[in-house]
Amino acid sequence: MSNSIPVSDINRALDVLRAGGLILYPTDTIWGVGCDATNPAAVERVYQLKGRDQRKSLIVLLDNENKLPGYVDEVPEIAYQLIEYTERPLTIVYSGAKNLASNLIAEDGSIGIRIVNHPFCSPLLQRFRKPLVSTSANLSGQHAPKNFSEISQEIINGVDYVASYGQDDDREKQASMVMKLEPGGKFSFLRR
Template structure:
């Protein structure tokens, strides 16, 4: 079901409706500063498993967390001083940073590496969602594995049957985030995406 909302000033009652869905264990579609995403509550293991099924994604592929701001990251990731300075330069923005996970990260989200991918998007809608939810949102690109991201929110709604709702803020981008691994103390570009990397390396 599509729920149109203002992309720059999302209506609180519509955000509240989406959060209610998340708390009920639903998966929702929503815009970010790059592509449309699929997300669920970080605390709902069944919903996370459904995201993997919906996308046809292998269980050893990590999902990212959306945090509202930098201050929230240290709950879920170990952030050294030099890492914090780098994050501060590039977030909010079109990046996913892979960092060592803290014990706050639920065990069922731990892969062998015990790392976590962190997103702080420069977009009012996902930020409003995680602020209202009070904890991170699991996030992944709204696209089946091996396919391009879906730009039209109506396509997201049609392609992924059984979503609680799709927040429609107009057309999305086609280039996902740049993924940067900082977990071993150096900068490793895992995926070149929307965020420039010249100043990272």
């Protein structure tokens, strides 16, 4: 797999995101369908493409943990330690989501957020300056793709841009760990 990312690849993804479109892109875990996490119409398109029940919330990606307070009412101090020391990608479900599309937030007001460190996602997020939706690139009820070759044509045809970076990476990837973190610091694993 090539380590260099064509600037045009990120630029085209940015253009689509800024226009309210959907992208198919590699992440620090599995390939994801993404959009502007502050745009309710774009989020609705993600649910429709996947055939996903809107009561099942989606997660968002940020490039830096310092941005968490912009999207969560109260970030427990332990969150920063968990993010810093985890060995695997970790999605943390926080209470009190804010400044995100309302159809992205769970009924209980929570949101799952993962801080990414990835050669494509990180610069994309830095330049976009908003959180991105990230949901596995599969139809609801089907297995999440372990690499690009497992993504269905229906998903590929349903997005407005497919990133070229990472398509030739045939390593099997896995989803992140998911942990629910209460404002007081109590946590539980939802997926290991």
